[in-house]
Amino acid sequence: xxxxxxxxxxxxxxxxxxxxxxxxxxxxxxxxxxxxxxxxxxxxxxxxxxxxxxxxxxxxxxxxxxxxxxxxxxxxxxxxxxxxxxxxxxxxxxxxxxxxxxxxxxxxxxxxxxxxxxxxxxxxxxxxxxxxxxxxxxxxxxxxxxxxxxxxxxxxxxxxxxxxxxxxxxxxxxxxxxxxxxxxxxxxxxxxxxxxxxxxxxxxxxxxxxxxxxxxxxx
Numbered sequence: 001x002x003x004x005x006x007x008x009x010x011x012x013x014x015x016x017x018x019x020x021x022x023x024x025x026x027x028x029x030x031x032x033x034x035x036x037x038x039x040x041x042x043x044x045x046x047x048x049x050x051x052x053x054x055x056x057x058x059x060x061x062x063x064x065x066x067x068x069x070x071x072x073x074x075x076x077x078x079x080x081x082x083x084x085x086x087x088x089x090x091x092x093x094x095x096x097x098x099x100x101x102x103x104x105x106x107x108x109x110x111x112x113x114x115x116x117x118x119x120x121x122x123x124x125x126x127x128x129x130x131x132x133x134x135x136x137x138x139x140x141x142x143x144x145x146x147x148x149x150x151x152x153x154x155x156x157x158x159x160x161x162x163x164x165x166x167x168x169x170x171x172x173x174x175x176x177x178x179x180x181x182x183x184x185x186x187x188x189x190x191x192x193x194x195x196x197x198x199x200x201x202x203x204x205x206x207x208x209x210x211x212x213x214x215x216x217x218x219x
Contacts, residue, residue, distance in 0.1 A: 029067050032057045033081065036074050041122035044129070045137060075137050079144035085123065086148035089116035102160045102168070103218030109153065110175055110210045117183040118203070124187055127180050149176075162218060171217050175210070182206055 035057035040048055050071055054061035068074040090112045099105050117123055126145060129138040153172075162168040186197035196202045 025067070028057075028059060028063055032059065032064055032067065032074070033077055037078060037081070037122050040078070041125050044125060045133075045135070075140060079140050082123075082126075082141065082144045083148040083151075085116075085120070086145075086152050089120070090149075090152055099156070099160065101219065102157070102162045103215055105153075105156055105160055106172065106175070106218055107211055107214045109156075110179060110214055111207055113149075113176065114179050114183070114203075114207060114210065117179065118186070124183060127184055166217060175214065178213075179210065 032053065036048075036053045039052055039056055043052075048071075050061045050064055053074065054064060057064075064070070064074060068077055090109070099108065117127070123145070126138070126141050129135075130142045162171075182192050182197065185192035190196065190198045195206065197206065
């Protein structure tokens with residue numbers, strides 16, 4: 001995958017080559033990051049190592065040390081990338097929906113998060129690790145994801161406030177936990193507490209239930 005990029009990496013820095021080297025360094029870094037994320041999504045941390053990532057990326061493992069400082073630096077880069085994930089998968093525009101109340105905001109977040117998690121194997125892996133593993137690597141990825149989501153909510157909220165007497169932090173935590181569990185249950189058994197989660201129609205039912213819960217609390 002990176003044969004040409006690696007060749008360019010090893011060219012001497014003379015004449016017009018530095019510009020090509022910089023450009024292909026960026027491509028190599030992105031390919032390594034994509035390979036690392038794919039490996040994590042498919043196999044988890046158990047088989048996550050410099051050699052495995054290098055093989056998947058099609059590059060020399062020394063490039064991972066050079067660009068990321070090793071495995072810890074690569075995990076840090078994946079964590080930083082999770083902020084981009086939130087921005088890309090949960091856009092900050094209202095998508096044609098008028099956000100007039102805090103309930104509008106939470107309904108939009110709930111539906112976008114449900115859809116985003118359903119379509120991201122790595123994020124599902126991270127969610128599963130959060131409840132089953134207590135390692136420094138998992139904590140760093142979890143914290144990065146949680147921080148990015150909290151920042152999204154803070155930016156989008158503006159002057160919108162929840163109804164008086166509602167502990168929004170607790171309610172939102174329960175809503176997000178429900179979304180996460182639905183997605184994980186669907187991935188492992190295609191159902192949750194008797195609710196089938198196989199077809200688009202099944203997911204429409206889950207989305208409708210989520211909206212009713214949000215509106216029941218926030219109006």
